[in-house]
Amino acid sequence: MTRRYKITLAYDGTAYCGYQRQGNGIAVQQRVEEALEYVNLAHVAFHGCSRTDSGVHAKGFVGYADLDKPIPPKNFVRAMNARLPPDIRVMRASITTPTFDAQRDVKGKEYRYFVYNAPILPPHLYPYWEHAHQPLDIPAMQEGASRFVGTHDFKSFSSISDRIPSTTVRDIYSFTVKKTGPRVVFAVQGKGFLYKQVRGMVGFLLRVGTGDEKPETVTELLEAPDTRTARVPSAPGRGLFLWRVWYK
Amino acid sequence: MTRRYKITLAYDGTAYCGYQRQGNGIAVQQRVEEALEYVNLAHVAFHGCSRTDSGVHAKGFVGYADLDKPIPPKNFVRAMNARLPPDIRVMRASITTPTFDAQRDVKGKEYRYFVYNAPILPPHLYPYWEHAHQPLDIPAMQEGASRFVGTHDFKSFSSISDRIPSTTVRDIYSFTVKKTGPRVVFAVQGKGFLYKQVRGMVGFLLRVGTGDEKPETVTELLEAPDTRTARVPSAPGRGLFLWRVWYK
Numbered sequence: 286m287t288r289r290y291k292i293t294l295a296y297d298g299t300a301y302c303g304y305q306r307q308g309n310g311i312a313v314q315q316r317v318e319e320a321l322e323y324v325n326l327a328h329v330a331f332h333g334c335s336r337t338d339s340g341v342h343a344k345g346f347v348g349y350a351d352l353d354k355p356i357p358p359k360n361f362v363r364a365m366n367a368r369l370p371p372d373i374r375v376m377r378a379s380i381t382t383p384t385f386d387a388q389r390d391v392k393g394k395e396y397r398y399f400v401y402n403a404p405i406l407p408p409h410l411y412p413y414w415e416h417a418h419q420p421l422d423i424p425a426m427q428e429g430a431s432r433f434v435g436t437h438d439f440k441s442f443s444s445i446s447d448r449i450p451s452t453t454v455r456d457i458y459s460f461t462v463k464k465t466g467p468r469v470v471f472a473v474q475g476k477g478f479l480y481k482q483v484r485g486m487v488g489f490l491l492r493v494g495t496g497d498e499k500p501e502t503v504t505e506l507l508e509a510p511d512t513r514t515a516r517v518p519s520a521p522g523r524g525l526f527l528w529r530v531w532y533k
Numbered sequence: 534m535t536r537r538y539k540i541t542l543a544y545d546g547t548a549y550c551g552y553q554r555q556g557n558g559i560a561v562q563q564r565v566e567e568a569l570e571y572v573n574l575a576h577v578a579f580h581g582c583s584r585t586d587s588g589v590h591a592k593g594f595v596g597y598a599d600l601d602k603p604i605p606p607k608n609f610v611r612a613m614n615a616r617l618p619p620d621i622r623v624m625r626a627s628i629t630t631p632t633f634d635a636q637r638d639v640k641g642k643e644y645r646y647f648v649y650n651a652p653i654l655p656p657h658l659y660p661y662w663e664h665a666h667q668p669l670d671i672p673a674m675q676e677g678a679s680r681f682v683g684t685h686d687f688k689s690f691s692s693i694s695d696r697i698p699s700t701t702v703r704d705i706y707s708f709t710v711k712k713t714g715p716r717v718v719f720a721v722q723g724k725g726f727l728y729k730q731v732r733g734m735v736g737f738l739l740r741v742g743t744g745d746e747k748p749e750t751v752t753e754l755l756e757a758p759d760t761r762t763a764r765v766p767s768a769p770g771r772g773l774f775l776w777r778v779w780y781k
Contacts, residue, residue: 295655295656295657296656297656297657297659297660342657344655362653363652366653371654371656371659372656372659373656374653374654374655374656375653376653376655404611405610405614405622405623405624406619406622407543407592407622407624408543408544408545408619408620408621408622409543409545409590409592409660409661411545411619411620412545412657412660413657
């Protein structure tokens with residue numbers, strides 16, 4: 286009897302072209318489906334909560350798969366991890382309702398972005414931390430971040446993807462910037478995000494941090510939504526983690 | 534006028550065949566000498582404090598180079614890091630005496646080895662942490678580690694390299710094992726170490742941790758030095774860091 290498994294993945298996105306299968310490179314989804322086929326002895330589709338871009342990481346990416354040879358979740362986790370490469374791990378799995386949809390049922394998502402603010406970026410942080418060598422103005426970035434919170438048209442902060450969204454209005458629940466020593470962590474929560482929106486918002490806030498932009502400009506750009514310009518650069522993918530996803 | 538620079542490097546060894554030039558693969562030394570040539574506008578040799586194996590990392594690797602176009606150390610650090618790949622960084626540099634020898638003048642070295650002791654190894658720890666999924670007996674490993682301290686013949690714990698040492702006697706100043714949550718950190722200090730000695734000692738202690746060997750056997754193997762056997766496996770290179778080197 287078929288059972289639906291809710292699966293939480295963590296992955297290091299360095300080696301992948303992103304979560305979803307594309308023309309070039311290996312996708313995380315592909316590796317997960319290969320492991321599922323090994324565990325289930327037949328092809329199984331893995332349905333993820335969202336796409337992540339090339340090089341982007343995940344700590345708590347959620348998806349589901351329907352197994353027609355159900356096994357206890359604990360054994361499922363062990364079998365999947367025995368087959369997956371070490372840069373993709375199943376962290377948790379449980380049997381869920383047959384109607385659970387990892388994308389539609391999302392109540393909220395948190396992304397975190399990591400920036401190391403010091404003259405030299407230690408080499409073992411490079412795969413997961415963006416480097417900002419100039420001192421960043423943290424209060425200015427915090428003010429800028431707070432201006433993103435609420436329901437706004439984020440067109441100026443997103444990029445055009447192959448999936449045209451019906452609207453560029455999104456709802457941000459919270460957006461914080463915290464500094465501990467040289468470590469600056471951006472944490473943003475919302476129901477959903479446009480293509481490259483998080484990297485665009487962080488890219489802009491880093492320009493606020495260096496004094497190239499003012500925090501008030503966040504509000505101006507939200508009130509005059511337009512095609513993204515060079516004022517809104519994408520922060521590199523390697524500093525971004527899909528941190529967690531929660532459901533109704 | 535030629536000046537000798539004392540240079541402290543940090544590197545992520547994942548992509549390298551080790552510190553020193555060998556037959557196959559790119560060596561850290563090679564990348565450093567390429568950057569030195571760029572800064573000095575002529576070839577400069579870099580003389581390191583020791584070799585590190587393929588995949589081994591460094592937080593504080595010390596070496597020296599003689600520059601015939603001396604520049605202020607701060608500018609030197611910046612110029613080197615502009616040229617080096619992000620997985621190798623010059624962390625510090627200073628002008629030292631013309632007779633400083635990074636290898637001969639060593640007073641002590643500390644290596645650290647990182648083991649994550651939990652059922653699942655998070656993927657972003659994989660490049661720097663060895664995984665032990667079974668619970669490890671920390672007090673037994675601590676007892677084993679303490680038995681290495683002092684002057685002993687470490688033949689049973691080292692491997693044969695292309696440089697035959699005149700003696701396999703070495704002096705260990707301290708060897709600790711600490712656990713914080715799932716993170717187990719081995720820290721060993723000594724004047725110098727034989728080829729693969731640290732990885733051999735850690736490999737054996739991990740077998741003590743799983744109950745496959747007794748801590749007392751450390752003393753037995755030190756008292757009957759012999760060619761290394763399968764009882765002394767090398768812990769993988771990716772968990773090992775040359776942590777710091779200090780001088781007279």
